[in-house]
Amino acid sequence: KQEVTQIPAALSVPEGENLVLNCSFTDSAIYNLQWFRQDPGKGLTSLLLIQSSQREQTSGRLNASLDKSSGRSTLYIAASQPGDSATYLCAAFPHTGRRALTFGSGTRLQVQP
Amino acid sequence: NAGVTQTPKFQVLKTGQSMTLQCAQDMNHEYMSWYRQDPGMGLRLIHYSVGAGITDQGEVPNGYNVSRSTTEDFPLRLLSAAPSQTSVYFCASSYSEDRGLNTEAFFGQGTRLTVV
Numbered sequence: 001k002q003e004v005t006q007i008p009a010a011l012s013v014p015e016g017e018n019l020v021l022n023c024s025f026t027d028s029a030i031y032n033l034q035w036f037r038q039d040p041g042k043g044l045t046s047l048l049l050i051q052s053s054q055r056e057q058t059s060g061r062l063n064a065s066l067d068k069s070s071g072r073s074t075l076y077i078a079a080s081q082p083g084d085s086a087t088y089l090c091a092a093f094p095h096t097g098r099r100a101l102t103f104g105s106g107t108r109l110q111v112q113p
Numbered sequence: 114n115a116g117v118t119q120t121p122k123f124q125v126l127k128t129g130q131s132m133t134l135q136c137a138q139d140m141n142h143e144y145m146s147w148y149r150q151d152p153g154m155g156l157r158l159i160h161y162s163v164g165a166g167i168t169d170q171g172e173v174p175n176g177y178n179v180s181r182s183t184t185e186d187f188p189l190r191l192l193s194a195a196p197s198q199t200s201v202y203f204c205a206s207s208y209s210e211d212r213g214l215n216t217e218a219f220f221g222q223g224t225r226l227t228v229v
Contacts, residue, residue: 004155031210034218043203043222049215089155093216099163100146100171101205101218105155 002027004092006104013080014112021075021107023090028068034101035064035075036089044089048075052095080111115139119204119221126194126228134189134224136204142219143209145187146171147179149200150223156203162187163209194228201225 003026013019023033032051036044048057048064050073056065063076073090087108091101120135138145146161148171158171160179168179176198178190187206191198207218 032216036220044205044220046217046219049217091156091218093218098158098161098169098171099144099209100158100161101156102158103148103156105153 002030002092002094002102004090004102004104006088006090006107008107009105010108010110012110012112015080015082017080017111018076018078019080019109021077021088021090021109023073023075023104025071025073025092025102027092027094028071029095030068030092031095032093033064033066033073034091034093035062035073036091038087038089038106040087047088077109080109082111082113085109085111117204117206117219117221119202119224121224122222123225124227126191126226128194128196128228130194132191132194134191134202134204134226136187136189136221137185138187138204138206138219139185140206140208140219141184142206143184143212144218145181145204145206147177147187147189148203148205149173149198150203151200159189159202191226196228199226199228 035047050066061078087106089106091103147159148156162168162181204221
Protein backbone atom coordinates (compact mmCIF):
# COMPACT_ATOMS: atom_id res chain seq x y z
CA LYS A 1 0.00 0.00 0.00
CA GLN A 2 1.35 3.39 -1.03
CA GLU A 3 2.03 5.84 1.78
CA VAL A 4 2.91 9.47 1.13
CA THR A 5 4.53 11.63 3.80
CA GLN A 6 5.15 15.37 3.83
CA ILE A 7 7.58 16.96 6.24
CA PRO A 8 7.38 19.46 7.82
CA ALA A 9 3.68 19.73 8.57
CA ALA A 10 4.03 23.49 8.93
CA LEU A 11 6.62 26.06 7.92
CA SER A 12 6.95 29.80 8.52
CA VAL A 13 9.51 31.85 6.58
CA PRO A 14 10.20 35.54 5.97
CA GLU A 15 9.34 36.98 2.59
CA GLY A 16 12.04 36.56 -0.05
CA GLU A 17 13.42 33.26 1.18
CA ASN A 18 13.91 30.30 -1.12
CA LEU A 19 12.36 27.19 0.37
CA VAL A 20 11.99 23.46 -0.21
CA LEU A 21 8.97 21.32 0.62
CA ASN A 22 9.52 17.59 0.90
CA CYS A 23 7.38 14.63 -0.16
CA SER A 24 8.31 10.97 0.25
CA PHE A 25 6.49 7.85 -0.96
CA THR A 26 6.96 4.20 -0.08
CA ASP A 27 6.15 2.52 -3.43
CA SER A 28 8.37 3.69 -6.30
CA ALA A 29 6.04 2.16 -8.93
CA ILE A 30 4.33 5.45 -9.66
CA TYR A 31 3.01 6.74 -12.99
CA ASN A 32 3.24 10.38 -12.00
CA LEU A 33 3.41 12.70 -9.02
CA GLN A 34 1.41 15.91 -8.72
CA TRP A 35 1.79 18.96 -6.48
CA PHE A 36 -1.25 20.98 -5.43
CA ARG A 37 -1.91 24.19 -3.60
CA GLN A 38 -4.91 24.58 -1.28
CA ASP A 39 -6.01 27.90 0.20
CA PRO A 40 -8.09 27.82 3.41
CA GLY A 41 -11.64 26.67 2.74
CA LYS A 42 -10.95 26.22 -0.97
CA GLY A 43 -10.38 23.43 -3.46
CA LEU A 44 -7.12 22.05 -4.83
CA THR A 45 -5.22 23.88 -7.54
CA SER A 46 -2.75 21.84 -9.57
CA LEU A 47 0.75 23.32 -9.60
CA LEU A 48 3.00 20.79 -11.31
CA LEU A 49 2.75 17.26 -12.68
CA ILE A 50 5.89 15.13 -13.03
CA GLN A 51 5.76 11.95 -15.08
CA SER A 52 7.71 8.98 -13.74
CA SER A 53 10.19 9.31 -16.64
CA GLN A 54 10.93 12.96 -15.79
CA ARG A 55 13.36 14.37 -13.23
CA GLU A 56 11.85 17.82 -12.81
CA GLN A 57 9.24 20.31 -13.94
CA THR A 58 9.25 24.08 -13.69
CA SER A 59 6.52 26.70 -13.66
CA GLY A 60 7.51 30.27 -12.89
CA ARG A 61 9.07 30.39 -9.40
CA LEU A 62 8.19 26.75 -8.75
CA ASN A 63 10.38 23.77 -9.50
CA ALA A 64 9.45 20.20 -8.64
CA SER A 65 11.90 17.31 -8.76
CA LEU A 66 11.34 13.57 -8.65
CA ASP A 67 13.71 10.79 -7.59
CA LYS A 68 11.82 7.54 -7.92
CA SER A 69 14.67 5.37 -6.70
CA SER A 70 14.77 7.13 -3.35
CA GLY A 71 10.99 7.69 -3.20
CA ARG A 72 11.29 11.45 -2.92
CA SER A 73 9.97 14.59 -4.54
CA THR A 74 10.71 18.20 -3.62
CA LEU A 75 8.92 21.43 -4.43
CA TYR A 76 11.26 24.41 -4.58
CA ILE A 77 9.74 27.88 -4.25
CA ALA A 78 12.03 30.74 -5.19
CA ALA A 79 11.80 34.22 -3.68
CA SER A 80 8.75 33.43 -1.56
CA GLN A 81 5.93 35.98 -1.27
CA PRO A 82 3.08 36.40 1.25
CA GLY A 83 0.71 35.28 -1.54
CA ASP A 84 2.43 31.88 -1.49
CA SER A 85 0.93 31.22 1.95
CA ALA A 86 -1.22 28.09 1.60
CA THR A 87 -1.15 24.35 2.19
CA TYR A 88 0.88 22.37 -0.36
CA LEU A 89 -0.08 18.78 -1.06
CA CYS A 90 1.72 16.11 -3.04
CA ALA A 91 -0.02 13.06 -4.47
CA ALA A 92 1.20 9.92 -6.24
CA PHE A 93 -0.63 8.12 -9.07
CA PRO A 94 0.29 4.43 -9.35
CA HIS A 95 1.40 2.38 -12.34
CA THR A 96 -1.09 -0.34 -11.44
CA GLY A 97 -3.99 -0.85 -9.06
CA ARG A 98 -6.45 1.84 -8.02
CA ARG A 99 -6.60 4.54 -10.70
CA ALA A 100 -6.58 7.39 -8.22
CA LEU A 101 -4.17 9.55 -6.23
CA THR A 102 -2.66 8.85 -2.82
CA PHE A 103 -2.12 12.09 -0.91
CA GLY A 104 0.27 13.29 1.73
CA SER A 105 -1.11 15.29 4.65
CA GLY A 106 0.35 18.53 3.32
CA THR A 107 2.72 21.27 4.43
CA ARG A 108 1.10 24.47 5.68
CA LEU A 109 3.28 27.38 4.56
CA GLN A 110 3.17 30.88 6.04
CA VAL A 111 5.27 33.57 4.37
CA GLN A 112 5.72 36.56 6.67
CA PRO A 113 5.84 40.04 5.06
CA ASN B 114 -15.00 24.75 -19.98
CA ALA B 115 -16.42 24.61 -16.46
CA GLY B 116 -13.97 21.86 -15.41
CA VAL B 117 -15.19 19.85 -12.41
CA THR B 118 -18.39 21.10 -10.81
CA GLN B 119 -19.61 19.95 -7.41
CA THR B 120 -22.98 20.68 -5.83
CA PRO B 121 -23.97 21.63 -3.22
CA LYS B 122 -21.13 23.68 -1.70
CA PHE B 123 -22.50 23.33 1.83
CA GLN B 124 -24.95 20.88 3.41
CA VAL B 125 -26.18 20.13 6.91
CA LEU B 126 -27.80 16.74 7.47
CA LYS B 127 -29.40 15.07 10.44
CA THR B 128 -28.15 11.65 11.49
CA GLY B 129 -29.86 8.97 9.43
CA GLN B 130 -30.76 11.17 6.49
CA SER B 131 -29.58 10.32 3.00
CA MET B 132 -28.33 12.61 0.29
CA THR B 133 -26.43 12.70 -2.99
CA LEU B 134 -23.39 14.84 -3.69
CA GLN B 135 -23.19 15.74 -7.35
CA CYS B 136 -20.05 15.85 -9.47
CA ALA B 137 -19.88 16.67 -13.17
CA GLN B 138 -16.97 17.23 -15.54
CA ASP B 139 -16.98 18.53 -19.09
CA MET B 140 -13.49 17.47 -20.17
CA ASN B 141 -14.40 13.97 -21.41
CA HIS B 142 -12.16 12.45 -18.72
CA GLU B 143 -12.30 8.69 -18.21
CA TYR B 144 -11.19 8.68 -14.57
CA MET B 145 -13.25 10.18 -11.77
CA SER B 146 -12.85 9.84 -8.02
CA TRP B 147 -14.22 10.98 -4.68
CA TYR B 148 -12.11 11.94 -1.67
CA ARG B 149 -12.84 13.16 1.81
CA GLN B 150 -10.61 15.59 3.65
CA ASP B 151 -10.49 15.61 7.43
CA PRO B 152 -8.26 17.85 9.58
CA GLY B 153 -4.76 16.43 9.89
CA MET B 154 -5.50 13.41 7.69
CA GLY B 155 -5.07 14.68 4.16
CA LEU B 156 -7.38 13.43 1.39
CA ARG B 157 -8.57 9.83 1.49
CA LEU B 158 -10.05 7.97 -1.46
CA ILE B 159 -13.70 6.87 -1.10
CA HIS B 160 -14.61 5.47 -4.54
CA TYR B 161 -13.30 5.83 -8.06
CA SER B 162 -14.37 5.07 -11.62
CA VAL B 163 -12.39 4.30 -14.77
CA GLY B 164 -15.32 4.86 -17.13
CA ALA B 165 -19.07 4.73 -17.52
CA GLY B 166 -20.47 1.66 -15.80
CA ILE B 167 -17.24 0.83 -13.93
CA THR B 168 -16.66 1.79 -10.30
CA ASP B 169 -14.51 0.45 -7.49
CA GLN B 170 -13.88 1.01 -3.80
CA GLY B 171 -11.16 3.17 -2.38
CA GLU B 172 -9.65 3.36 1.08
CA VAL B 173 -12.78 4.43 3.03
CA PRO B 174 -15.89 3.24 1.11
CA ASN B 175 -18.19 2.25 3.99
CA GLY B 176 -21.41 4.25 4.13
CA TYR B 177 -21.09 5.56 0.57
CA ASN B 178 -22.39 4.38 -2.81
CA VAL B 179 -21.49 5.54 -6.29
CA SER B 180 -22.61 4.90 -9.84
CA ARG B 181 -21.42 6.17 -13.20
CA SER B 182 -24.06 6.01 -15.89
CA THR B 183 -22.40 8.66 -18.08
CA THR B 184 -18.85 9.85 -18.69
CA GLU B 185 -19.70 13.29 -17.30
CA ASP B 186 -21.38 12.49 -13.96
CA PHE B 187 -20.21 10.66 -10.85
CA PRO B 188 -22.61 11.15 -7.91
CA LEU B 189 -21.75 10.09 -4.36
CA ARG B 190 -24.61 8.84 -2.20
CA LEU B 191 -24.65 8.84 1.59
CA LEU B 192 -27.07 6.10 2.56
CA SER B 193 -27.66 6.94 6.23
CA ALA B 194 -25.60 9.91 7.38
CA ALA B 195 -23.52 9.62 10.55
CA PRO B 196 -21.58 12.33 12.45
CA SER B 197 -18.37 10.54 11.41
CA GLN B 198 -19.16 11.53 7.82
CA THR B 199 -18.78 15.21 8.66
CA SER B 200 -16.02 16.24 6.30
CA VAL B 201 -15.14 18.12 3.14
CA TYR B 202 -15.71 16.06 0.01
CA PHE B 203 -13.79 16.54 -3.21
CA CYS B 204 -14.40 15.12 -6.67
CA ALA B 205 -11.60 14.82 -9.23
CA SER B 206 -11.22 13.78 -12.85
CA SER B 207 -8.40 13.04 -15.28
CA TYR B 208 -7.65 11.38 -18.58
CA SER B 209 -6.71 7.73 -18.66
CA GLU B 210 -2.98 7.17 -19.16
CA ASP B 211 -3.91 5.02 -22.19
CA ARG B 212 -4.95 8.16 -24.10
CA GLY B 213 -1.38 9.46 -24.22
CA LEU B 214 -2.65 12.84 -23.06
CA ASN B 215 -1.81 14.96 -20.03
CA THR B 216 -2.99 12.95 -17.01
CA GLU B 217 -3.18 15.94 -14.67
CA ALA B 218 -6.00 15.57 -12.13
CA PHE B 219 -8.52 18.40 -11.77
CA PHE B 220 -10.55 18.96 -8.63
CA GLY B 221 -13.90 20.50 -7.86
CA GLN B 222 -14.30 23.20 -5.21
CA GLY B 223 -15.58 20.76 -2.62
CA THR B 224 -18.73 20.11 -0.61
CA ARG B 225 -18.60 20.91 3.10
CA LEU B 226 -20.90 18.44 4.87
CA THR B 227 -21.94 18.58 8.50
CA VAL B 228 -23.93 15.74 10.06
CA VAL B 229 -25.63 16.61 13.35
